């Protein structure tokens with residue numbers, strides 16, 4: 001069956017064309033393909049989400065210490081201003097992780 005929207009030949013059992021044309025309702029729907037593409041993009045964004053932290057972890061013990069210092073300063077500054085930031089403790093844990101990971105792997109200031 002040929003898609004009236006994009007002309008792609010689809011199997012008779014296809015419910016929806018790759019372009020998003022729905023053969024049952026004869027309307028445009030979200031394509032299954034872009035959803036996969038979107039998932040890929042989201043996966044890429046996920047890996048980029050903690051990019052600064054990952055860079056910090058790669059910086060080993062020094063990166064870990066820097067993250068801990070930032071977390072402490074941030075947290076204390078927030079505490080002094082009467083604001084509780086939820087992120088500094090997380091950053092602190094990431095910093096500790098990076099520090100000990102660096103310690104265990106002998107990574108002082110960056111992976112070789």
Ligand SMILES: [Zn+2]
Nearest residue numbers: 003006017019
């Ligand atoms: Zn189509």
